[in-house]
Structure formats: C-alpha cells, structure tokens
Amino acid sequence: MQQFSAESVLALAPDAASAKAANGLTKPGQWPLLGASDAAVWGECQGSSRYQTQVDLSGPSFRCSCPSRKFPCKHGLALLLLWAKNPSQFQQGSPPTWVSEWLASRTERSQKKEEKQREKAAEKAADPHAAEAALKSAQKRWSRIDKGVAELQQWLLDQVAQGLGHLTPASHEAWESMAARLVDAQAPGLAQRVRYAAAALLDGPQWPENVLRRLGLLQLACHAIQRRDALDEGASADLRALMGWPIDKDTVLAQATKVSDQWQVLGVVQEERDNNLIERRVWLHGVQTGQRALVLDHIFPGRVFEQSWMALSQVQATLAFYPSAAPLRALVVQTEAITPAADQPPPPTSTPAQEWQAVAQRVAANPWGSLHPLRCHNTTLTSDGERFHLHWDDVALPLQLHLNDGWALLALSGGHPLTVQGEWDGSSLRPLTAHSPEGFWIWSPV
Structure with a gap:
C-alpha cells in the first residue's frame, strides 16, 4: 500500500492558506470516520457540516463534498496528511459505496478518454482531405506571421539604432503595442517574448544587459523564421512552439517517440499566470535512461489537474515527447506503480x-x-x-x-x-x- 510523507502532501496544496487550514484539520476527533483500502483512503470530516472526503492513492486524486473551489481542498489535504502521519488510525476494509462508485467512474472515464483518442486518430488518418486542409491553414498563418515578423525586425533595428539610453518608463506602452501587433499576426509566443524583454526595462543595475539579451533572442527568432525551410524537423517544431503555434496532443501521442522508464519526480511547481491560467511544471528524471522530462499542464481556476504528482516519488510510466531539437516536454501515455520517496534508493549521481x-x-x-x-x-x-x-x-x-x-x-x-x-x-x-x-x-x- 502506498505511503506518503507530510512534506509531499503539503507540496500538493494550491496555496499557503490551504496548507495551513489542512494542518488545522488533522485532529482525529474531527474525523469520526476514517477508512483505507489498497486503492484509496476516505473519511468524514465534522465541521460546520459533515463532508465526505476521498483520495485515490494511485494519483493521488481527490474528491470532497465541500463547496470549496480549491483543489485539493483543505479536507482532502488533511485526510492525506492523517494517512501520512499515522495510517494505523484508518480502518482497513472495502470502501463504502460513495467511494467505490467514484473509483469506478474514474476508471471508466480513463478508458473512454483513451478510446476517444484512438477514434480521433483513426478519423484523421481516414480523411483524405485533412492533410490538404491543414497545409492551406498553415500557409495562411505563415503569411500573416511573415508580415508580423518583418515589422518586428524593423522595430528591433529601431531600438538598437536609437540606443537603450532613450528608453523611459513610458516606453512600456510602445513595446506593448508591438506585442499586440504580433498577437494579431498569429504569433502570440513572439508577443510574449516582447513583453518579457519589456519587463527588464530599467529593472535593476543589469537591465541593459538583460534587455539586449532578450532582444537578441527575438532577432534570432526572426532569422529562423526567414530560413525556416532549411530547418530540420526538430528545429522547426521548436520554432512553432516559440511562436505559440499549438500542437495537437493526439498527434503527439500518435507520432512522438515514447520512452518507458522509472521516473523520479525531481520537483513540482504550480503558479498562476497573468491570463489567470494555473500552470504546473513537473520535472522528471529517468532512472534507467537518464533522460529528463517536463510535464507541463494548464488549467483555469476552479478546474482540476487530471493527475497529481508527489515530489521525490518514483513513477513507472511511459512518456511521449513533443518534437524538438532538444526533447524535454512530454505527455504521460500511461502510469503504473508509484514508489514513495522513503521506499526507494536514490538514483545514480551525475557530475x-x-x-x-x-x-x-x-x-x-x-x-x-x-x-x-x-x-x-x-x-x-x-x-x-x-x-x-x-x-x-x-x-x-x-x-x-x-x-x-x-x-x-x-x-x-x-x-x-x-x-x-x-x-x-x-x-x-x-x-x-x-x-x-x-x-x-x-x-x-x-
């Protein structure tokens, strides 16, 4: 049966307030019901109401009857904290109906999702016009990008010609205007890079060096776009990613290189972005292959990530890597056994x-x-x-x-x-x- 540490549980908290509230709910007297099986733990928390809380240990994944919009909520975190600190207080046995039905529904949803992905891939393969339509769409987008990049390159030349000394706090408005025009040109990734360069304006003693470095990467992007026909497949994929050109996940799963390994979770970061999206970065190290991987996910507030990751645990999984000249980002194809940090030997060291x-x-x-x-x-x-x-x-x-x-x-x-x-x-x-x-x-x- 999988076991967790208190540190790894608190690392799943969406914010500091949730972690603090969860710690305050770990008194056994607040949980008149605590149960566990090989697959899950569950409990009923007595507060202003009696909430039914459950955790699928294979994720872990959480569910609670409370109205909180945070995920995991304080009750789910507290339940898993109780399990991490003292599993003996949980009564072993078959889960009640409200837990077993949830576990069964999770399995059913996973199977339906896999079936839908296979059907979608088959439909694309069978459509004789799909490739032609995709090519026309790409050509139309490239035409708009080329116009936007020509304007960007002239703007970059103007910044260098005028010199950084002419920049003032009011310059942010002009740089934001350039970013907005790149969004209109269907290159939102380049727009983000312009805003990233603008963020360094007059910021600290090293700001000229930082601004020039960021502008230099934009100029490099302009050159790459102009000679994109000479780039190999991996570099072309990196260029599209730089511009914010989405790649269909089903395509990645169907065509990408897949790697099966025992992956150690090096760390997990969850942050809120400016567009209100919540970004989660999971860094993995392949114990056998030595390969590194980044599982990158985004959700809107109020939604939940499909899978949780426990830092320093090891997960037997198969990953599909996005096309790139330096493959790092990956999708999870399948996960199997999870080994907590306390039960695993450290991976081989590197110099x-x-x-x-x-x-x-x-x-x-x-x-x-x-x-x-x-x-x-x-x-x-x-x-x-x-x-x-x-x-x-x-x-x-x-x-x-x-x-x-x-x-x-x-x-x-x-x-x-x-x-x-x-x-x-x-x-x-x-x-x-x-x-x-x-x-x-x-x-x-x-």
Whole structure:
C-alpha cells in the first residue's frame, strides 16, 4: 500500500492558506470516520457540516463534498496528511459505496478518454482531405506571421539604432503595442517574448544587459523564421512552439517517440499566470535512461489537474515527447506503480560537468528554452544574510529561495553535503527538492 510523507502532501496544496487550514484539520476527533483500502483512503470530516472526503492513492486524486473551489481542498489535504502521519488510525476494509462508485467512474472515464483518442486518430488518418486542409491553414498563418515578423525586425533595428539610453518608463506602452501587433499576426509566443524583454526595462543595475539579451533572442527568432525551410524537423517544431503555434496532443501521442522508464519526480511547481491560467511544471528524471522530462499542464481556476504528482516519488510510466531539437516536454501515455520517496534508493549521481553539458546541449539545440532541470550533488548551502547560495564544485549558484525555506535547508544539511534538484533559468536556481542522510525537503507554497 502506498505511503506518503507530510512534506509531499503539503507540496500538493494550491496555496499557503490551504496548507495551513489542512494542518488545522488533522485532529482525529474531527474525523469520526476514517477508512483505507489498497486503492484509496476516505473519511468524514465534522465541521460546520459533515463532508465526505476521498483520495485515490494511485494519483493521488481527490474528491470532497465541500463547496470549496480549491483543489485539493483543505479536507482532502488533511485526510492525506492523517494517512501520512499515522495510517494505523484508518480502518482497513472495502470502501463504502460513495467511494467505490467514484473509483469506478474514474476508471471508466480513463478508458473512454483513451478510446476517444484512438477514434480521433483513426478519423484523421481516414480523411483524405485533412492533410490538404491543414497545409492551406498553415500557409495562411505563415503569411500573416511573415508580415508580423518583418515589422518586428524593423522595430528591433529601431531600438538598437536609437540606443537603450532613450528608453523611459513610458516606453512600456510602445513595446506593448508591438506585442499586440504580433498577437494579431498569429504569433502570440513572439508577443510574449516582447513583453518579457519589456519587463527588464530599467529593472535593476543589469537591465541593459538583460534587455539586449532578450532582444537578441527575438532577432534570432526572426532569422529562423526567414530560413525556416532549411530547418530540420526538430528545429522547426521548436520554432512553432516559440511562436505559440499549438500542437495537437493526439498527434503527439500518435507520432512522438515514447520512452518507458522509472521516473523520479525531481520537483513540482504550480503558479498562476497573468491570463489567470494555473500552470504546473513537473520535472522528471529517468532512472534507467537518464533522460529528463517536463510535464507541463494548464488549467483555469476552479478546474482540476487530471493527475497529481508527489515530489521525490518514483513513477513507472511511459512518456511521449513533443518534437524538438532538444526533447524535454512530454505527455504521460500511461502510469503504473508509484514508489514513495522513503521506499526507494536514490538514483545514480551525475557530475557537475555532466549536468552543465546537458544544459549546454539543450541551449545550443533550442536557444529559446528558458528553464532547465538541474540535479546538484555534493553541494553546500551558505547565506550572506540577504541571499542564499549553493556551492557546487567551483561555482556558487544564487538561489531563488524564501528565507524560511533557506533556513530549513541549512538545518537539513547540518553543514554537510546536500543534494538539491531544481529549475535553472540561466542566472539562478530555484530549489524544488533536496535530500541528505538526515532526510529530505520539498518546496511547497507554505
């Protein structure tokens, strides 16, 4: 039966308030009913009302009768926290009807989804006009993009010709206008890059360098679009992704390279974007293949992700990788057994040279990739009173780390070597998980 840690459960919280509320609901007296089977745990929480709460352990996935729009809600988190802290207080047995029917419906929905994907792929393959229609649509979009890119390139030349010294806070409006025109040209990804460059305007002492670097990547994109017919399949896919050209998930599942492995969950990040979308990034490491993967999902507020991921667990799964010159993003085709962090040996270590070489190869193949997974072994953590740094070989990496998390990591290391996994953005590392002989740490919104 799968078991979880309190840290990994709290890492699933949608925000700090939910994690705090869940901790306040872990008194056994608040749960007159607690039950468990190999597949799920369930309970009834007594508050202003009596809520029926259940967790499918294979995900984990949550369901609760409370009216909360957060997912997981505080009751689901509290139930799983109780299970993580003391499984013996759960009565073993067959689940009640309200749990067994939910588990059966989840299985049925999964089967219907797989069947629908197969039917959709078969319909596309059987339609003799589908390829022709797709080609005409692509040609029409490329025509609009070419016009937008010509305008963008002239705008970039104007910025350089005038010099960065002429920029003021009022310049943001003109840069936003350029971004809006790229959206009209069906290149929303390029528009996002313009806004990303604008975000660095007059921001900190290094802003000229940061702005020029971001504008340089836009110029590189313009050159790539102009010579797109000479690019190979992987580079072409990266260029379309850069422009915000969607790729059908069914196409990825049907055509992409699939990799089966025991995947360690290096870390999970959930953030709210400017367009109110909630983005979740799950970073994976293939224990046998050594391959890294990013499972990227988005939902609107009030919706739920199809699958939950427990940081530092290992999942036997098959992934389908999106086409790319440096494949990283992937879709989950199938998941099987899940091994909690406490029950697994650590994966083989890698040297700093190997980690940086992998990053360098991805950047060389796809210079527009903004985040890279890093596994830093045998490191030490230090603080100068204002910021934390991770000393790894002969490099001191600046960390994106809240003060409380920094002290928690220092306490975990006890001054001894630490293994840290996180996201590298080119200038700093965001730690997501860490472990030492004393235990492990998992980033959470708490």
